[in-house]
Amino acid sequence: VSGRPPRWIPKVADAAALNGYAVCANGAVLYEIGTDSVLSVRGLDPMLLHDVVDALESVLDGVSFAAERVGATAHEADVRQFVTEPGYRNPWDDAEGHTQARAELLGHTAVKLLASKANMTSDEMAMVAAEVLGDAVDITFSTGDGLIEVSARGTTKAAGLSEVADRLNIAPDDIISFGDMPNDVEMLRWSGHGVAMANGHPEVLAVADEVTATNSEDGVAQVLERWF
Known part of the structure; x- marks a missing residue:
């Protein structure tokens, strides 16, 4: 379960x-990794994308x-999967993505809209965004460096994991999940046992059933070793 898109998965899956x-x-x-197939999508249509961008621009200058x-x-190959508008500030400072005019960026269904702003934390951005967007969409973030992620209403890691659990006939009580940022909160609540990393965001620490060691201290492995 990841905040990352499918295009990031094959390399990780092959290595592991x-x-x-x-x-x-x-x-x-x-x-589905083995068949390289996208099985289901929860998307933001162009009309909703325009509405979200207009609302965010009204409260987040720049x-x-x-x-x-x-x-x-x-x-x-036929889909430009990650597109940015000119001047987009990428917190990870990499060269990933295709630059397009905003009209083109918003003209196709997206699974995630990313909003970036310098000199503001992601917590601050999320609070302001929630005031103007309400429950029309889901707002979360996975870095504190001035970036929020907007998805279709009801889109969470918990919803996605629930779909997999239904396919495999596994009850939530039999699932353990790990997380460290607000995009993990719903999943930790939904799982039978939710584990937060010690270096996690306060919202994650507050909902976890257990707090393990930090990412750099192999906190996930320390918990899994109790079962495997």
């Missing part, structure tokens, strides 16, 4: 010899946008 399902983009996409899209496979 993983197969089966991957819940991607904070629950917006269910991807905000810039990017959109995450998917095709039928992880690397479908």
Whole structure:
């Protein structure tokens, strides 16, 4: 279960010899690794994208946008999967993505809209965004560096994991999940046992059934060793 899109999954899956399902983009996409197939998508249509951008611009001066899209496979050549508008501030400072005019960026269904703003924390952005967007969409973030992620209403890692659990006939009580940022909160609440990393966001620490060691201290492994 990841906030990352399907295009990031095959490399990780190959390195770790993983197969089966991957819940991607904070629950917006269910991807089957073995068949390289996108099975389901929860998307933001162009009309909603325009409404969200207009609302965010009214309260976040200087905000810039990017959109995450998917095709039928992880690397479908006909789909520009990550697009940014000119001047988009990428907190990770990499060269990923195709630059497009805003009209083009908002003209196609997206699984995630990213809003970035300098000199503001993600917590601050999320609070302001919630005031103007309400429950029309889901707002979350996975970094504190001035970036929020907007998804279709009801799109969470918990919703995506629930879809996988239904397919595999596994009850929530039999699932353990790990997280460290607000995009993990609903999943930790939904799972039978939710574990927060010690270096996690306060919202995550508050809902967890257990707090393990930090990411750098192999906190996940320390918990899993109790069962495996």
